[in-house]
Each structure stands twice: as C-alpha cells, then as structure tokens.
Amino acid sequence: MTIGHVPADIVTRLSAVDIGRGSEALYRDQMPGLLHLLSDRARVASITASSAIEGIVVADPSRAERILQGRVRRLRSRSEQELAGYRDAQDYLFQRDWHPLSPGLLLHLHRLLFQHTASAGGRFKSEDNLVVDRSADGSTTVRFRPVPAKETEFYVAELIDRYAAAVSAGQHHPVLLIGSFVLDLLVVHPFEDGNGRVARALTNALLIERGYTVSRYVSLEELMASSEDAYYQALLDSTHGWHDDKADSWPWLRYFVGVLADAYNVFSTRAAANRSAGSKQDRVRDYLLNHAADEFRIADVRTALPGVSDQTIRLVLDKLRADGAVTSQGLGRTATWRRTSRPPR
Known part of the structure; x- marks a missing residue:
C-alpha cells in the first residue's frame, strides 16, 4: 500500500x-x-x-x-x-x-x-x-x-x-x-x-x-x-x-x-470522571463542571458515568442549578442542560 x-x-x-x-x-x-x-x-x-x-x-x-x-x-x-x-x-x-x-x-x-x-x-x-x-x-x-x-x-x-x-x-x-x-x-x-x-x-x-x-x-x-x-x-x-x-x-x-x-x-x-475521588455526587459534580459539554442531557451524563443512578445525577443537577452553575430547558429525561459557570469547589 x-x-x-x-x-x-x-x-x-x-x-x-x-x-x-x-x-x-x-x-x-x-x-x-x-x-x-x-x-x-x-x-x-x-x-x-x-x-x-x-x-x-x-x-x-x-x-x-x-x-x-x-x-x-x-x-x-x-x-x-x-x-x-x-x-x-x-x-x-x-x-x-x-x-x-x-x-x-x-x-x-x-x-x-x-x-x-x-x-x-x-x-x-x-x-x-x-x-x-x-x-x-x-x-x-x-x-x-x-x-x-x-x-x-x-x-x-x-x-x-x-x-x-x-x-x-x-x-x-x-x-x-x-x-x-x-x-x-x-x-x-x-x-x-x-x-x-x-x-x-x-x-x-x-x-x-x-x-x-x-x-x-x-x-x-x-x-x-x-x-x-x-x-x-x-x-x-x-x-x-x-x-x-x-x-x-x-x-x-x-x-x-x-x-x-x-x-x-x-x-x-x-x-x-470515574477516577475522581469522593462520593458519586462528587464524581457527577466534577464531570459536569470540568468535563461535560456546555450543553448536555442526563443520558450523556449516564453514559459518561456508568454505575451512577439518574436519581444521583438529578440531585447534583438540582444543586448546581440552585447555585446558578447550570440552567435547564424542558422537562424530564429529554431536558437540555447548559453549563453557565464553574463555581468554586
């Protein structure tokens, strides 16, 4: 060749x-x-x-x-x-x-x-x-x-x-x-x-x-x-x-x-993302703030973090949304999330 x-x-x-x-x-x-x-x-x-x-x-x-x-x-x-x-x-x-x-x-x-x-x-x-x-x-x-x-x-x-x-x-x-x-x-x-x-x-x-x-x-x-x-x-x-x-x-x-x-x-x-120390919530938070695309869905996070439940992912997303770090559009599994900032860890 x-x-x-x-x-x-x-x-x-x-x-x-x-x-x-x-x-x-x-x-x-x-x-x-x-x-x-x-x-x-x-x-x-x-x-x-x-x-x-x-x-x-x-x-x-x-x-x-x-x-x-x-x-x-x-x-x-x-x-x-x-x-x-x-x-x-x-x-x-x-x-x-x-x-x-x-x-x-x-x-x-x-x-x-x-x-x-x-x-x-x-x-x-x-x-x-x-x-x-x-x-x-x-x-x-x-x-x-x-x-x-x-x-x-x-x-x-x-x-x-x-x-x-x-x-x-x-x-x-x-x-x-x-x-x-x-x-x-x-x-x-x-x-x-x-x-x-x-x-x-x-x-x-x-x-x-x-x-x-x-x-x-x-x-x-x-x-x-x-x-x-x-x-x-x-x-x-x-x-x-x-x-x-x-x-x-x-x-x-x-x-x-x-x-x-x-x-x-x-x-x-x-x-x-899966090697990050701490609890599963810590791993999700680290992934969302440092590795995820600026726009993502729960399914993307689930794929990136095998073994982490949707409930844990949603819990972290709710906390980050309250902090102003992410926003969401739509409801449920089809909702689109967007990262807006990287708050202090």
Missing part, C-alpha cells in the same frame, strides 16, 4: 492516538469494572449506530435492547432481522479468534449479517453495482463506480495480500494502513448490500489486532453516525480517480484518524 508523505495535521492526530493507546493498559489494570460497563455500552451503541447509518432502525428501544441481548426469538421486520445480523457479525469478531484476514472471513461476516433475512448472504456480488446519492425529488447521482462483479474476487484477494504485506513491512503507521484498507474495500464494494457494515465491523477488529482497543469501550460507529455527512464526504473525496490510480486518500484518512483520536479523548474523559 502506498502512503507517501503524511500531512502534518494527521501526524499530530496520530500522536494523540498513540498516547491514548499507551494509557489503555493503565485503565485495564486500575479500573476493570468501569471498562466492563463501557464495553457493554459500546457494544450496543456500535450495533445500533452502524445499522442506523444504513437506515436500519428499530423504533422501540426496549425491543431493540432485547434483540441485542438475544432474547427475541421471532424477528418481526427486516430492520429487526438486520439489527440481529449485525449483532452476530460484531460479536463474532469481538468474542472469537477470527484470524486470518481472508476473503472467506469477509464472506462469513456477510453471511452473518443476512442470516436472519430471506436474502442470500455470504456471496460476492453477481452483477455490477453503483454507489449513488438520492435527492429529495427522487433523482440519483452516481457517487462512484465499484469494480466490476467479475473482478471482485480478484480485487478482494489482492487487497488483503497487499494489506498483509504492508503490515509485515512495518514502514507505515498501522492506523493509516487500516484506514487505507477500509477505503479500498468500500470502493471495491464486493457485495450487493451490507458493504458499509462489513467494513465498519472489520475496522474494529483490525484496530484491536494492532493494539488500538478503544473501540471496545467507545463506539467508533456512533462517532461516525454523529458526523455522517463528513463520513460520506470524506469517502467521496477520496474515491475520485481511484480506478486511474489518481485518488487522494488523505481526506478519508484525515477523517478516519480524527474519529479514532476523538474516541480516545472520549475514553480518557470518561475514565478521568
């Missing part, structure tokens, strides 16, 4: 990623309970967010949770079937030894994605496909042309071989190699459906393989879903000229490295 000169801003973000990676062992040793809670939440967030990017949404959150727990026997809709499929594919990568990376692995992941549906998974595309944008009036614009169906198997095998050779050579940062692999896989577009989900699930596995395990604790898919426009724009910008070997991979790699750096920042923030 050809990387070439790495732009300075990406070098800076890679440094942040490597610093974050270095802190993971410390948290594993000192805070195993917290990491277990974060892992459970990241699993749910990854499955639901990666599915949502493709328009796969189960409207009832409680039913979606039961599906992810494997407690629903009869899946009622295509969305429920595909949500369960992504659950199975991700759990396979996270809970089993999936090695080696091979065309067979990609086919198996695709088979898992669609095993609950009437669609036939586990096969490369049989017809040429296009990646298109659909406008509000129903018209379509071709975003890019993947490789022809008859050449798919060759391109997938070559891509995997080139990635393995580049990793063995050790001349480039592994995160850049993984990002490049994912970009090429999405351009090859080996399946009729499910390409994005296979690529995102595999991204987590390849990062963990190289020692970047943050995706176990912070959902990269959730970060991508929250910046969906930038996600698709970066892919689009890096596909122009791909078939002529003139594509610029840096827009995508810049986005990819940025998401990983953001994940480590979220991870360190949540870990720091």
Whole structure:
C-alpha cells in the first residue's frame, strides 16, 4: 500500500492516538469494572449506530435492547432481522479468534449479517453495482463506480495480500494502513448490500489486532453516525480517480484518524470522571463542571458515568442549578442542560 508523505495535521492526530493507546493498559489494570460497563455500552451503541447509518432502525428501544441481548426469538421486520445480523457479525469478531484476514472471513461476516433475512448472504456480488446519492425529488447521482462483479474476487484477494504485506513491512503507521484498507474495500464494494457494515465491523477488529482497543469501550460507529455527512464526504473525496490510480486518500484518512483520536479523548474523559475521588455526587459534580459539554442531557451524563443512578445525577443537577452553575430547558429525561459557570469547589 502506498502512503507517501503524511500531512502534518494527521501526524499530530496520530500522536494523540498513540498516547491514548499507551494509557489503555493503565485503565485495564486500575479500573476493570468501569471498562466492563463501557464495553457493554459500546457494544450496543456500535450495533445500533452502524445499522442506523444504513437506515436500519428499530423504533422501540426496549425491543431493540432485547434483540441485542438475544432474547427475541421471532424477528418481526427486516430492520429487526438486520439489527440481529449485525449483532452476530460484531460479536463474532469481538468474542472469537477470527484470524486470518481472508476473503472467506469477509464472506462469513456477510453471511452473518443476512442470516436472519430471506436474502442470500455470504456471496460476492453477481452483477455490477453503483454507489449513488438520492435527492429529495427522487433523482440519483452516481457517487462512484465499484469494480466490476467479475473482478471482485480478484480485487478482494489482492487487497488483503497487499494489506498483509504492508503490515509485515512495518514502514507505515498501522492506523493509516487500516484506514487505507477500509477505503479500498468500500470502493471495491464486493457485495450487493451490507458493504458499509462489513467494513465498519472489520475496522474494529483490525484496530484491536494492532493494539488500538478503544473501540471496545467507545463506539467508533456512533462517532461516525454523529458526523455522517463528513463520513460520506470524506469517502467521496477520496474515491475520485481511484480506478486511474489518481485518488487522494488523505481526506478519508484525515477523517478516519480524527474519529479514532476523538474516541480516545472520549475514553480518557470518561475514565478521568470515574477516577475522581469522593462520593458519586462528587464524581457527577466534577464531570459536569470540568468535563461535560456546555450543553448536555442526563443520558450523556449516564453514559459518561456508568454505575451512577439518574436519581444521583438529578440531585447534583438540582444543586448546581440552585447555585446558578447550570440552567435547564424542558422537562424530564429529554431536558437540555447548559453549563453557565464553574463555581468554586
């Protein structure tokens, strides 16, 4: 894989990623309970967010949770079937030894994605496909042309071989190699459906393989879903000229490295908030005043502080509101809170 000169801003973000990676062992040793809670939440967030990017949404959150727990026997809709499929594919990568990376692995992941549906998974595309944008009036614009169906198997095998050779050579940062692999896989577009989900699930596995395990604790898919426009724009910008070997991979790699750096920042923030000394109320207060975004909801605090009840969070919020440190708009769980000051501790 050809990387070439790495732009300075990406070098800076890679440094942040490597610093974050270095802190993971410390948290594993000192805070195993917290990491277990974060892992459970990241699993749910990854499955639901990666599915949502493709328009796969189960409207009832409680039913979606039961599906992810494997407690629903009869899946009622295509969305429920595909949500369960992504659950199975991700759990396979996270809970089993999936090695080696091979065309067979990609086919198996695709088979898992669609095993609950009437669609036939586990096969490369049989017809040429296009990646298109659909406008509000129903018209379509071709975003890019993947490789022809008859050449798919060759391109997938070559891509995997080139990635393995580049990793063995050790001349480039592994995160850049993984990002490049994912970009090429999405351009090859080996399946009729499910390409994005296979690529995102595999991204987590390849990062963990190289020692970047943050995706176990912070959902990269959730970060991508929250910046969906930038996600698709970066892919689009890096596909122009791909078939002529003139594509610029840096827009995508810049986005990819940025998401990983953001994940480590979220991870360190949540870990720091949970390490703060004192009672649970002290931890909530410290998080709200020093780590939370200026505008937040109770659900954001709950995610950042696993093991702290909503009642405790509300109690601290009420005290801070009385002190004039926060204000609220709306009622109940959907209320939006805004930090206005940082009173003396």
